[in-house]
Amino acid sequence: VRAVVLCFPNNPTGAVMTLAEARALAAALEAELDAEEARGGGFVVLLDEVYLGIEGSAHVSLLQVASPRLARQACLVLSASKGLGAMPGARAAWVTAGDPALIGEMVKVQSAASGNASTISQAGLEAALTHCLREPQALSDVSEYYLQRATLMATRLNQLGLAHGLGALCTIPRSTFYVWADFSRLDSVQTDLEIFERLLDLGVAVVPGSAFSMEPEARLLRFSCAQDDLDDLERAVSVIDRALCQLRAAQ
Numbered sequence: 137v138r139a140v141v142l143c144f145p146n147n148p149t150g151a152v153m154t155l156a157e158a159r160a161l162a163a164a165l166e167a168e169l170d171a172e173e174a175r176g177g178g179f180v181v182l183l184d185e186v187y188l189g190i191e192g193s194a195h196v197s198l199l200q201v202a203s204p205r206l207a208r209q210a211c212l213v214l215s216a217s218k219g220l221g222a223m224p225g226a227r228a229a230w231v232t233a234g235d236p237a238l239i240g241e242m243v244k245v246q247s248a249a250s251g252n253a254s255t256i257s258q259a260g261l262e263a264a265l266t267h268c269l270r271e272p273q274a275l276s277d278v279s280e281y282y283l284q285r286a287t288l289m290a291t292r293l294n295q296l297g298l299a300h301g302l303g304a305l306c307t308i309p310r311s312t313f314y315v316w317a318d319f320s321r322l323d324s325v326q327t328d329l330e331i332f333e334r335l336l337d338l339g340v341a342v343v344p345g346s347a348f349s350m351e352p353e354a355r356l357l358r359f360s361c362a363q364d365d366l367d368d369l370e371r372a373v374s375v376i377d378r379a380l381c382q383l384r385a386a387q
């Protein structure tokens with residue numbers, strides 16, 4: 137089965153679609169489906185929307201604008217670990233498909249390739265979703281919790297960028313608990329790994345952009361900010377400040 141994979145909110149960039157972009161994408165996919173079907177083929181549209189919930193009511197999905205025909209080709213993937221369940225590590229996710237036959241095929245692969253989500257995770261997910269249905273405010277609380285942390289980190293990173301002569305490093309996330317930051321103006325290093333390793337030596341773990349297939353020379357890094365204690369994030373900011381001082385001194 138061929139598939140078009142759409143991941144919004146995106147990991148690692150945090151990008152989201154506007155409704156106009158979703159409409160344009162739906163139209164393009166419809167046209168492509170026409171062409172494919174004329175050749176006797178077709179494709180599935182895999183919608184990875186596991187961060188749904190974090191950007192609050194602003195979430196835009198292709199499903200909001202897809203025709204019944206396009207929606208039938210869609211598979212929506214959601215997870216307990218992000219906005220809906222807020223249970224990182226639960227390893228419980230689910231798929232909703234427009235075409236029930238697709239679920240049958242997925243079950244064949246899944247049952248042979250992996251085990252089920254643990255009973256504990258399933259029970260936790262059921263409790264989380266039931267709670268969200270009874271108290272929709274819970275979703276806003278999750279969104280506020282994550283965005284407060286990501287906004288704090290993004291604001292501090294931009295302050296550090298300005299203080300170190302690198303300009304603003306990132307945009308303020310609207311949909312994710314991580315920040316995608318651009319250190320390409322840090323001339324004293326050649327690759328994202330040099331910054332990653334310096335930060336790790338000093339006690340802050342981040343994900344280098346090259347782990348997401350970006351060019352190492354682009355010097356992009358993803359900072360995940362889901363720590364409960366805001367003081368931990370402030371401590372991390374001090375460490376990042378120290379790392380930048382060291383890296384710039386090496387220039």
Ligand SMILES: Cc1ncc(COP(=O)(O)O)c(C=O)c1O
Binds near residue numbers: 146147184215216225
């Ligand atoms: C876009 C996206 N999809 C899927 C996953 C998988 O989520 P999990 O394995 O925690 O259910 C992740 C995890 O980081 C993700 O970022």
